[in-house]
Ligand SMILES: [Zn+2]
């Protein structure tokens with residue numbers, strides 16, 4: 703039924719080349735592949751040692767899953783090879799995620815925050831632990847959930863995460879710091895424009911802000 707993203711086996715022939723080093727994979731050699739990543743949905747095979755250099759593919763693996771859920775053919779391997787794979791796969795896929803985030807930042811528009819109306823009711827607020835209903839405004843820290851995903855919050859909940867905001871500098875406008883800002887309705891934009899300067903790092907907005915109704919000290923200038 704559902705295909706696992708990775709396959710492993712002892713090569714039945716010496717026909718497949720390693721997609722990493724382009725060398726031959728000898729018959730009987732332990733090989734590991736990404737299912738569906740070669741032409742026509744075939745498995746892209748690698749030498750066991752070469753596969754761990756495939757950061758892009760590894761970063762896409764959900765390493766919170768058990769290895770046997772991810773790897774097709776695992777149980778047919780020798781015990782020692784199974785153990786090797788069970789140890790290496792989570793290790794390298796986690797490392798790949800880290801590397802991807804630090805090394806290839808330029809590939810993504812890396813705004814520190816994101817906001818949108820939840821497209822489904824699948825996400826859970828990282829603060830209160832409750833479901834974020836479909837259509838509800840949610841705000842998140844990009845890259846702060848597992849595997850570089852966005853950690854989402856109910857809009858009222860995220861402001862409780864003062865600590866997480868400290869690392870965020872509002873360099874430009876709020877719009878330039880929040881992914882999806884342009885698609886929000888006016889009232890949501892107003893909330894973000896008011897709240898973010900209060901909580902983000904780089905400004906000494908510490909005093910008196912805990913008294914419930916905190917006036918936006920930043921936006922004073924323009925007002926009469
Ligand atoms: Zn190789």
Ligand SMILES: [Zn+2]
Nearest residue numbers: 827830856859
């Ligand atoms: Zn919440």
